[in-house]
Amino acid sequence: MSKPETPPAPSCSQLFWVFTRIALTSFGGGVSGWLLREFVQNRKWMTQEEFLNGLSISQALPGVNVKNMAVWIGYRLLGWRGAIVGFVGIIVPPAIIIVLLGTIFSSLSRYALTHVALTGAAAAAVGLSLSMGITAARAVPRKAVPIAIMAGTFIAVALLHWPLFWVVLAAGLVSVAYAYARAS
Amino acid sequence: MSEIPHTSLLLSLLAVFAPLSLVTIGGGQSAIADINRQVVDVQWLSQAQFVDAFAISRMAPGPGSLLVTLIGWQVAGFWGAVVATLAIFGPTTFLIYAVAHMWSRNGGARWKRALETGLRPVAAGMILASTYVLLQAIDGGWFARAVALASTATLLLTKVNPLLLIGAGVVIFVGLHAISLA
Structure with a gap:
């Protein structure tokens, strides 16, 4: 090069x-x-x-x-x-x-x-959020553990309303440890 | 500028946004669900005011997380905006600085890959959760959801400028409002 x-x-x-x-x-x-x-x-x-x-x-x-x-x-x-x-x-x-x-x-x-007017703007802007979410989800490996972590994060934050900080700390630790173990 | 607001208010802005700073993985989008919950729970803003602020932050240039600056401004004026901005952007700045410093010298390829791939599903789950919460918070029922889905499809399938879509959302809602009044 x-x-x-x-x-x-x-x-x-x-x-x-x-x-x-x-x-x-x-x-x-x-x-x-x-x-x-x-x-x-x-x-x-x-x-x-x-x-x-x-x-x-x-x-x-x-x-x-x-x-x-x-x-x-x-x-x-x-x-x-x-x-x-x-x-x-x-x-x-x-x-x-x-x-x-x-x-x-x-x-x-x-x-x-x-x-x-702002509600109309927000409705269209949610599309930015959703399309980014879909793009991010597509980049997740099609394997049981990453998909379970993605789904678990969604459920904990959106449906159970758990505090984001602890959800991400826990999910992030598990997920990075899993990726590290597999990356050998 | 305006007189300095009550210190305890500034401290609670700091206490809400600084921890969120550390969990904004995958961009500021991911923290919006939690910002919404906290800001409305402590009654800094009503749900309608939050949705308005969100819309303004999407129309404005720059990082979407400046939503927090706007909330700080609305809660406690100039100093509220300053404190909220530093709280949401500050902590992670030291982190990326430290990593930028170390990345060049160490090998650690395995750790780098583990971080990249490991954080991906968490980020995706958070962004989708934020979207879900926003979809529920917006007035306008199924119609607003239809506009949101149409906007999503357009963004995924074309390279349209997002501002155009947001403008279209405004026009559609204002038009419909005018028709319903007529």
């Missing part, structure tokens, strides 16, 4: 603006695709393999994927300063936007139509 040419490392402010721009233009998912495009294909700041490693870890570890990925990329490029820049760039600008949106909608909340 040929060694990819080493591009100049980005500056902190360059990195910040790339993350902020991606954060502000990512509606309802697909952010990983944008990150890949910017960091690997356009700017060549990291290799695709390095990126995909980070992506699988970001998804496997707890924490919002996009934020995990931003911290991972930032750390790889600029160490701890990059990690901070990634975190702030991907969180703070959209946090300000959502508070503004919330304020606008709450000033409109005396109109019944606002709740009707």
Whole structure:
């Protein structure tokens, strides 16, 4: 494999603006695709393999994927300063936007139509959640133990209303131990 | 900014969201069922207000977990938003930082694979549970569920921009509301 040419490392402010721009233009998912495009294909700041490693870890570890990925990329490029820049760039600008949106909608909340409109938005947005759930379920190995863990997690959280923290701790430990034992 | 709200309120925001931060495996989606339960149980928001906040968080850019920022803002203003944001995003940031630091040096391929494959079914179960809870929380009965299922099918089968679907949901509901009034 040929060694990819080493591009100049980005500056902190360059990195910040790339993350902020991606954060502000990512509606309802697909952010990983944008990150890949910017960091690997356009700017060549990291290799695709390095990126995909980070992506699988970001998804496997707890924490919002996009934020995990931003911290991972930032750390790889600029160490701890990059990690901070990634975190702030991907969180703070959209946090300000959502508070503004919330304020606008709450000033409109005396109109019944606002709740009707938001219910329509929520109904369509549940589709994002469900389609992601279906995609995630498809990626589960077709074996008794993983499927039982998936079903058990669903029942405990959705039907029995057990606290998520303990459900995930227990299910996660069993599931990772099982995967570790089989991965020999 | 606004005066600092009662410390105990900020502490309870921290106590609710920081533990949830550690279980948001598979993205923020997975914690929504539990956020809904806790926020409505302690009466920070009504169920209708929660669904509104959820809808706003889906229309806004950025990570969906900023829903928590919005809840913090509604419960305790500026400092509520700051505390809730740090609580939901902070703890796992140290975790990914530590892992990013270690990943480059250690081998441990078996552990890496075990983590990736082991957490997958748990994440899938959680995301489906959140979807189920949301479907039940939404007003509009079978019609809202039909819209949700149509939206799911569209997302699975096409590469449509999700914002367009959300806009379509708004138009359908407002249109139906107008017809029912006429």
